[in-house]
Amino acid sequence: MTIRYDRPVSRSAFLARRLGRAAAVFLVLVVLLHRFGPLTTPDFVVLVLASAVPAALAVPLALFGLWRLWKVGALGGVAAAKALLYAALPLGLVGFAAFQYMTRPMLYDVSTDPVDPPAWITVPEARQQWLDRPPVTPAMRQAQAGAYPGLTGRRYEGALDRVHEAVLKVAELTGLTVTASRGHELLQPELAPLPQGRDVPAETIPDVGPVPLPRPAPQELAVAEPPEPVGTARVQAETRTLVLGLAFDVMVRLREEAETTLVDIRVSSRYGPHDLGIGDVIAEHYLHELDAELLGVAGD
Numbered sequence: 001m002t003i004r005y006d007r008p009v010s011r012s013a014f015l016a017r018r019l020g021r022a023a024a025v026f027l028v029l030v031v032l033l034h035r036f037g038p039l040t041t042p043d044f045v046v047l048v049l050a051s052a053v054p055a056a057l058a059v060p061l062a063l064f065g066l067w068r069l070w071k072v073g074a075l076g077g078v079a080a081a082k083a084l085l086y087a088a089l090p091l092g093l094v095g096f097a098a099f100q101y102m103t104r105p106m107l108y109d110v111s112t113d114p115v116d117p118p119a120w121i122t123v124p125e126a127r128q129q130w131l132d133r134p135p136v137t138p139a140m141r142q143a144q145a146g147a148y149p150g151l152t153g154r155r156y157e158g159a160l161d162r163v164h165e166a167v168l169k170v171a172e173l174t175g176l177t178v179t180a181s182r183g184h185e186l187l188q189p190e191l192a193p194l195p196q197g198r199d200v201p202a203e204t205i206p207d208v209g210p211v212p213l214p215r216p217a218p219q220e221l222a223v224a225e226p227p228e229p230v231g232t233a234r235v236q237a238e239t240r241t242l243v244l245g246l247a248f249d250v251m252v253r254l255r256e257e258a259e260t261t262l263v264d265i266r267v268s269s270r271y272g273p274h275d276l277g278i279g280d281v282i283a284e285h286y287l288h289e290l291d292a293e294l295l296g297v298a299g300d
Contacts, residue, residue, distance in 0.1 A: 110151060121180040170289045
């Protein structure tokens, strides 16, 4: 008489695989919609946290399936291993964000000049929804100095126009999209003045005089912004992180001082009260690339 052995099946292992796979697929879709689609960052944060719920449920079920495999040889060991791999994606992302949130200071705006940070040309605005954040205070700037002591400005022994050109080049290399610029007009070569007196060449005299333009309305004069101080230029840009697509605003300020140019940078997260330390990474990376571009002209 032939004895047939029926191998037990671990239902928890297969349930864990379904939960883990659903969580991983859901997370990938959420990331793609946020990186390339219309999903806003506050909604993205909520959905990422939601994807961690089934992943967290899949872990104990998978571990129970592995225990059943060890004890009675229950079928489902491969399914349990796959469940753990699937669940590692959302749980790893949420765990890393939680670690950064707990170990980094509560900052969303960092600058190499905490006393006088570069002012925005156009103040970034975004609908925060439930991610309310307080205004930047001196206490936050002090916390930044303690958390990121290496985030300091740069002084280059070069002319303002030379450094300004490098700033724009490095912005393109590091994936920054320039949205506004002030003070660059003064860096353009001016037209040479016409000679005075009777020696004016005939070809320099226009045949038609300039057409008079209407005087600007009073309200147009009121909204005109004051010109940038002489020897100062600002470049505002925006960027997004490579994988998750988190939006950041960047301001680079250049000031000419005694035949040198001082460069300061400001990086602000567009959403939320915490940048998870990404702002410091963006600023440090940009300054490192700028040092490499201006190698040989950096001062003390």
